[in-house]
Amino acid sequence: MDFVAALNRQVARVEAGLDRHLPVAGTRPARLHEAMRYSLQAGGKRLRPVLVLATAELFGVKDDSALPAAVAIECLHTYSLIHDDLPCLDNDDLRRGRPTAHRQYDEATALLAGDALLTHAFALLAEAYAAQPILAHALIRELADAAGSRRLIGGQMADLLAEKKSDATPDELEFIHLNKTAAMIEAALVMGGLIGGANEDGINSLRLAGRHLGLAFQIIDDLLDATADTATLGKTAGKDAKAGKTTFVKVHGLDKSRQFAQHHTATALAAVQGLPGGKGFLIALIDSMARRGR
Numbered sequence: 001m002d003f004v005a006a007l008n009r010q011v012a013r014v015e016a017g018l019d020r021h022l023p024v025a026g027t028r029p030a031r032l033h034e035a036m037r038y039s040l041q042a043g044g045k046r047l048r049p050v051l052v053l054a055t056a057e058l059f060g061v062k063d064d065s066a067l068p069a070a071v072a073i074e075c076l077h078t079y080s081l082i083h084d085d086l087p088c089l090d091n092d093d094l095r096r097g098r099p100t101a102h103r104q105y106d107e108a109t110a111l112l113a114g115d116a117l118l119t120h121a122f123a124l125l126a127e128a129y130a131a132q133p134i135l136a137h138a139l140i141r142e143l144a145d146a147a148g149s150r151r152l153i154g155g156q157m158a159d160l161l162a163e164k165k166s167d168a169t170p171d172e173l174e175f176i177h178l179n180k181t182a183a184m185i186e187a188a189l190v191m192g193g194l195i196g197g198a199n200e201d202g203i204n205s206l207r208l209a210g211r212h213l214g215l216a217f218q219i220i221d222d223l224l225d226a227t228a229d230t231a232t233l234g235k236t237a238g239k240d241a242k243a244g245k246t247t248f249v250k251v252h253g254l255d256k257s258r259q260f261a262q263h264h265t266a267t268a269l270a271a272v273q274g275l276p277g278g279k280g281f282l283i284a285l286i287d288s289m290a291r292r293g294r
Contacts, residue, residue: 059196182214
């Protein structure tokens with residue numbers, strides 16, 4: 001398998017899906033819809049939607065039926081980035097190598113663009129899977145749980161509360177990482193499995209893989225923030241330390257953090273190995289994510 005070609009194919013599907021399933025930029029009010037597309041179409045790794053598509057294919061989906069779910073999760077992820085970059089949270093000027101939404105437009109427009117993308121994610125799931133109400137319900141429930149006050153938003157809140165905290169515990173750190181990042185990666189895998197008709201054992205394996213893959217991904221992000229430059233990251237480097245954030249690097253140091261990333265990657269790979277179907281692309285994708293930190 002040519003992994004790069006396969007990844008590019010999936011990313012191209014995501015890009016086409018984003019254009020197809022989002023209101024056109026000229027929709028009134030145009031400034032809002034331009035801002036939504038500006039942030040959503042700024043590129044990026046498209047990890048979460050690609051995971052949806054790849055997992056659905058693993059369970060036998062050969063058409064584009066997983067594409068609306070992939071777009072929905074990217075809409076929700078992008079909303080979280082827009083809000084995370086706002087001055088009241090991380091106050092960042094760069095995202096994906098371009099000015100953040102509130103710098104390109106203004107704070108109010110960025111806030112509303114994020115709100116609109118969040119809402120659009122659930123509307124898209126409800127509309128695209130209306131003919132399969134059981135599936136639609138399962139997808140909406142999965143994404144809502146991952147994005148709610150006990151997971152994504154809860155993790156963001158805990159992250160803020162832990163800023164400049166000198167005595168943060170490993171348990172507090174894991175709560176932040178499990179919910180701020182891992183919840184959405186877990187949801188991506190599970191949503192792909194749901195569309196592919198995975199059984200309970202398959203869903204449980206996907207949850208386990210997503211949990212550990214998400215932890216590894218965030219730990220590697222922590223490592224890169226501490227060791228890479230702004231041009232490489234596409235966002236401001238060194239912000240975690242400057243803001244006093246509770247990260248794996250802060251709590252455990254560089255070497256131990258690398259060991260944790262390797263452990264969680266290996267655990268995610270082991271969970272994927274137990275799944276049916278051709279797992280080559282998914283395994284290569286997980287491995288490529290791990291290589292970011294090397």
